[in-house]
Structure formats: structure tokens, C-alpha cells
Amino acid sequence: MTDGNTYGFDTLQVHAGSQPDPATGARQTPIYQTTAYVFRDAEHAAKLFNLEEVGYIYSRLTNPTVSALQERIAVLEGGAGAVCCSSGHAAQIMALFPLMGPGCNVVASTRLYGGTVTQFSQTIKRFGWSAKFVDFDDPAAVAAAIDDNTRAVFGESIANPGGYVTDIRSIADVADAAGIPLIIDNTSATPYLCNPIKDGATLVVHSTTKYLTGNGTVTGGCVVDSGKFDWSANDKFPSLSQPEPAYHGLIFHEALGPMAFTFHSIAIGLRDLGMTLNPQAAHYTLMGIETLSLRMERHVENAVKVASWLEQHPAVEYVTCAGLKSSPYYERAQRCYPKGTGGLFTFALKDGYDACVKLVNALNLFSHVANLGDTRSLIIHSASTTHRQLTPEQQEAAGANPNVVRLSIGIEDAKDLIADLDQAIAAATA
Numbered sequence: 416m417t418d419g420n421t422y423g424f425d426t427l428q429v430h431a432g433s434q435p436d437p438a439t440g441a442r443q444t445p446i447y448q449t450t451a452y453v454f455r456d457a458e459h460a461a462k463l464f465n466l467e468e469v470g471y472i473y474s475r476l477t478n479p480t481v482s483a484l485q486e487r488i489a490v491l492e493g494g495a496g497a498v499c500c501s502s503g504h505a506a507q508i509m510a511l512f513p514l515m516g517p518g519c520n521v522v523a524s525t526r527l528y529g530g531t532v533t534q535f536s537q538t539i540k541r542f543g544w545s546a547k548f549v550d551f552d553d554p555a556a557v558a559a560a561i562d563d564n565t566r567a568v569f570g571e572s573i574a575n576p577g578g579y580v581t582d583i584r585s586i587a588d589v590a591d592a593a594g595i596p597l598i599i600d601n602t603s604a605t606p607y608l609c610n611p612i613k614d615g616a617t618l619v620v621h622s623t624t625k626y627l628t629g630n631g632t633v634t635g636g637c638v639v640d641s642g643k644f645d646w647s648a649n650d651k652f653p654s655l656s657q658p659e660p661a662y663h664g665l666i667f668h669e670a671l672g673p674m675a676f677t678f679h680s681i682a683i684g685l686r687d688l689g690m691t692l693n694p695q696a697a698h699y700t701l702m703g704i705e706t707l708s709l710r711m712e713r714h715v716e717n718a719v720k721v722a723s724w725l726e727q728h729p730a731v732e733y734v735t736c737a738g739l740k741s742s743p744y745y746e747r748a749q750r751c752y753p754k755g756t757g758g759l760f761t762f763a764l765k766d767g768y769d770a771c772v773k774l775v776n777a778l779n780l781f782s783h784v785a786n787l788g789d790t791r792s793l794i795i796h797s798a799s800t801t802h803r804q805l806t807p808e809q810q811e812a813a814g815a816n817p818n819v820v821r822l823s824i825g826i827e828d829a830k831d832l833i834a835d836l837d838q839a840i841a842a843a844t845a
């Protein structure tokens with residue numbers, strides 16, 4: 416069931432990538448708990464290893480439960496193919512891996528998930544890669560940062576956690592003009608609120624840990640390829656456009672066309688980096704996606720209700736939620752994200768760092784956790800947790816100042832969430 420042209424989102428989130436199990440008729444996608452798959456004969460095995468026939472070899476590379484999830488996410492994002500991996504951070508490395516080499520750089524937004532800032536500013540240096548951070552509100556600055564060694568531009572659609580929304584089209588135009596792929600982390604928006612590929616992105620990455628799974632059970636990630644980038648237009652992407660010694664000289668783009676990136680990610684990325692998603696996790700995420708649009712509608716509705724209430728509270732200094740009319744990004748959000756800006760936002764308490772710590776301790780319904788995109792409402796004091804390894808300048812750029820807390824609004828009754836915040840703010844500022 417892959418007819419993305421005729422079925423609507425609500426149908427595709429339930430059916431895409433899955434069908435009754437051909438062996439048993441099982442209606443729900445089974446968890447194929449197996450490491451390996453029997454070859455029909457020696458010739459079949461040879462064809463699979465040559466990528467002449469698509470099939471299953473070994474679960475580090477492919478697994479039927481994981482394949483169902485890959486196809487479902489690819490269809491929802493409007494991509495040619497997708498590869499799942501063990502976490503969102505693994506997906507980011509998997510997205511960069513076919514593009515980069517020692518000495519290459521990625522031009523990235525200053526407004527990113529804190530873990531991504533650390534991964535890009537520190538850890539990727541071990542591979543000889545580097546990142547340049549630029550304000551994505553200034554497309555001319557993005558263009559100026561791209562140099563001969565730039566191999567990707569990277570941003571988040573709805574940026575976690577500062578209430579910032581990216582005008583993807585404006586950045587895609589810059590990347591296009593430079594002949595560089597744009598990678599968008601669509602974790603916070605999900606394909607229900609944003610379709611980066613429609614707006615010109617080449618690759619979409621996800622932490623499926625968050626809204627796609629939706630219930631805080633498993634970590635996972637995904638890279639979706641639009642299939643539209645011409646890897647052979649110049650010699651910048653030799654692993655895709657030239658004979659690849661790591662796969663007996665196969666020229667991926669020539670042999671596999673729009674599926675070149677996806678097959679490269681499986682045949683070399685998963686084979687050699689091994690950041691594989693397990694079938695049990697894929698099952699939980701498939702189950703989660705079945706209700707994605709329903710949950711996102713409620714997340715959006717609740718977030719605007721809670722943010723509006725907080726905005727008028729005398730103890731609150733400001734609320735950053737692009738769904739509020741007071742946001743500098745309201746107009747852009749209406750234009751680029753008409754179905755809403757998700758369930759994440761931050762607010763600042765006038766009383767500062769200590770009041771935030773008391774607030775977190777006083778809440779009953781909200782859980783204090785380093786996660787987001789759960790059915791349950793969550794809170795975190797970013798400056799003392801997820802963003803504590805960043806410099807004060809990086810914290811501020813990410814909207815994670817010391818007096819700011821981030822909320823991930825769940826799908827509970829908005830009035831109960833407001834009542835819990837009301838009593839906790841009173842306790843924190845007494």
C-alpha cells in the first residue's frame with residue numbers, strides 16, 4: 416500500500432508500507448525477530464550482495480519490520496526512500512556520512528537541539544569534519560558561509576526549544592544555488608505539520624524517539640531522501656557519483672538513480688557503521704505513527720491554550736511559541752506551518768534560575784525528563800540539563816537562558832495542565 420498520490424495523510428499513516436503478512440495473513444506488521452534470512456540458492460545470494468535484487472540478508476542491513484517503517488516514513492515525507500537507524504543522533508551521522516570526507520564542512524543553523532550543537536561543534540571533528548553555525552533568518556549569511564568544502568546545509572524545521580520556525584524554502588533556494596543538499600531535522604514538526612521535501616530539502620532526518628513513536632518507549636532515527644539531488648553534477652560527492660572502493664567499485668548514482676543515497680546508506684552506512692534500528696523498536700514506532708495526525712492536532716491545540724494562559728501570568732517574563740500572535744515568527748508560522756507549530760515551547764520566569772528549579776519540583780502532572788514528543792506533558796530546565804554543556808552564548812542562541820523552561824505539551828486536558836502550572840508557579844514564586 417504505497418499509493419501516496421491518491422490517499423490522504425490519515426490513511427497513509429495507518430497503511431503505508433504495510434500489508435497483511437504474506438506468510439500468515441497477520442494483519443498487524445509482525446516483529447520479524449530474526450538475524451538472518453535463508454537464501455533460495457547461491458545465485459540468489461550473489462544477486463542480493465550485488466544489489467541486483469532487493470531482499471533480506473542480515474538484520475544489521477535490513478529487516479522486514481524495519482522496512483515497513485522505512486517505507487511508511489518515506490511515503491509520509493514524500494521521499495524516494497528512507498533508512499531507519501538506532502537514534503536521531505545516529506540518523507544525523509548517517510545523513511552526513513555519504514556526503515562528507517576529511518576537510519569537509521556542514522553549514523548549520525544556530526538554532527538546533529542542544530545535542531546536535533555538541534555533535535556538530537565537537538564530536539564530528541574526530542572524523543575530520545566541521546560545522547559552521549549561521550543565523551538561518553539571514554539567507555545571505557548562509558550563502559556567504561558556504562565554501563568549496565561545504566557538503567551540506569543543516570537546520571531544523573521547528574527548532575527545539577526556542578519557538579523558532581525556519582522558512583525552509585528561503586534556505587533551500589540558497590543551497591540549490593550552491594549545488595549543496597539541504598538536510599532538515601523534522602523531529603519537532605513531524606511530516607504532519609511540515610513537508611521539508613516539498614519546500615526544497617534534499618534529505619529529512621528524524622528522531623523517531625519523539626512524536627513519531629509518540630509514547631516515550633523506544634529510541635530510533637530515520638533519514639529520508641527526496642531522490643531529487645543530482646549527485647553527479649560535479650565531483651563533490653564521489654562516494655555517490657564515482658566508483659566506490661568500499662562496495663567493489665559500484666557507482667551508486669549511475670546504478671541506482673534516485674535510490675542511490677538510500678542504498679548507499681544501507682550497503683555502506685549500516686553495514687560499516689552498524690547504527691541499526693531493531694525490529695522491536697520499529698514495531699513500537701509503526702504503532703505510534705498510526706495515530707500521528709490525531710495526536711499532533713491535540714498537541715498543537717493544547718500548546719496554544721497553555722501558552723496563551725502563561726503569557727498573561729504576572730510571574731511570567733515571556734513565552735516563545737510561534738503559535739502566539741505575540742511571536743516574531745507568528746506570520747512566518749502561519750505561512751510555512753499552517754497546521755500549527757507543534758507542542759514544544761519555552762517560557763521564562765521573572766524570578767530566574769532558582770524559581771525554575773522550584774517550579775520543576777512543584778509540578779505534579781508534568782514530568783521532569785530529558786525527552787519530548789510524548790503523550791504525557793513534560794518539562795525540562797534546559798540550562799541545567801540538555802543545554803548545560805553549551806557556552807552561555809550558545810545557550811542564548813538556542814533560547815535556553817537560565818530562567819527559561821521548556822514544555823512539551825501532551826494530549827491531556829488543557830485545563831488540568833493549566834491548573835498544575837498555576838499551583839507550581841505559585842509555589843515557585845511565593
Ligand SMILES: *Cc1c(COP(=O)(O)O)cnc(C)c1O
Pocket residue numbers: 502503504505528530531571575600602603621622623624625634635636787
Ligand atoms: C531528540 C532529538 C534529536 C536526537 O535524537 P535521539 O533519538 O535522542 O538520538 C535530534 N534532533 C532533535 C530535534 C531532537 O529533538
